[in-house]
Amino acid sequence: MLQKLSASISRWALSAYFYLIVFYLIFPVLIIFPISLSNNTFLRFPPSNFGIRWYQTFVNDPAWMEATILSFSVAISVSILATVIGTMAVLALERRKLRFSNLLSYFMSSPLLIPHIFIALGVLIFTISLGVENSIFALIGAHTAIAIPYVVLIVGASHRQLDLTLERAARVLGAGPIRAFFAAAFPSLLPSVVAAAVFAFFVSFDELVIAQFLMNGRETLPMRIWADLRLELRPTIAAVSSLLIILTTVAMLLAELLRRRTASLTST
């Protein structure tokens, strides 16, 4: 009796603890929404009157808009490049008996473990010594390099679940290797490839330090936010943040569901 009571108390305490931690993780993010809807000139809580004034400021300010467009174009290029190059690497790593294939996998995931500030400084010094500093291609390249490990991990995990019989059958029936791959294997790989593309997009879209070091003059969205945060806390940032929170949650949730769907489809 006593034991049962203490077991149910500890179960109750554990779930109370869980929700406390969830509150700690999510509350600061949620609080941004009401602030973004205030019409006050300065940041204050609770807001005294509500409106969409700061959203209008964001949309009508050319500096914010240019930064948004630049970030989108860099992130879309990175997403495409990283997904294609990463998927190709997965196919090579998983299908060919490469020498040093373990070593190559480690090398592929190394950018995950190196601080971005280290990569930022390295690429900066490298571009200076090559005389090609302040180029948007260096930024896209560096972002692609740090996005590749995510693609390799996500697509690699899904490829290991793949049943290769169908593709072999297609080969036996006379399809070339490329056609057999796209007809038989690629459709089941596709959800994880899309998920990887979304992850890669946000790796670039959220990245500050590398952009800060490499770009001189043109600002990405994180650079714009960073510059504003260092000077003063205007509610424009709350409006921008709210939009980004919604965008990130929706896109990443879709990606995660796609990733899980492939995992469960192939495992049953």
Add this chain to the structure above:
Amino acid sequence: MIWPALILLFMFILAPAIEIFRASIFDPEFTTEHINRIFGRDIYLTILWRTIKVSLVVSVLCAVIAYPVAYFIVKRPRQQQFAFLFLIFVPMWMNILIRTYAWMVVLGREGIINSTMIALGLIDESIQMLFTSGAVYVSMIQILLPIQIVTCYSAMTEIDFDLVRAARILGASPAQALRRVFLPLSLDGTITGMIIVFMLSMGFFITPALVGGPTDLMLANLIEMQVEQLNWGFAATIAILLFTSTLLFVLVIRSLSKMLTKFLGGGNL
């Protein structure tokens, strides 16, 4: 087909890393000027030590706080687990800049905590919370905790719960079964998570700069300041200091954790 990836990683990871090593000792002739500068003044070693200290505290606290959370999720029925994990994923996906900004809003002089407490009459004047070390810890732990929870959780899903049940049948109390069977089995995932959190916090840049005071700056902030002053050689030397000390401490954490695993696995009940 692996070549495009290798070329890209060579150009944007390996070659730049080599360039950092080169820039730290050649300027353009061989020089130990930058290394002498680091060891010549206390301030740089103070910042190095602070960076290590903050990262150690953050990774240990994350491990301790995350463990019960991961345990709670893994004990739910399989179909429910994703819903609970989702609550951890949403903050994890969020941009670090935005999450740090959120803490500025919560902790600021006219922020949520201060204005609520003033409205309730608990305090008369705002308490200084933003721009303190406490603010750095609270925000860094909030930012890194989801990574620890997810790593710990996925290690726990590999554990065979029949082993815990067997221990119970053989007469262990719930606490004993947890400590003697479940804890040693889940320790590896916890340590892996701790190492990841430690490595990430060693390179932290945004949070100390925005919510910390002038005495909370970390190595990454020092690197940025040197880059702004165009001292690339010195910035490179600090970057190498950051890299080697991270590596060194990861090795220390790993060997300590091996000793701990042995200690928990063997010995008496």
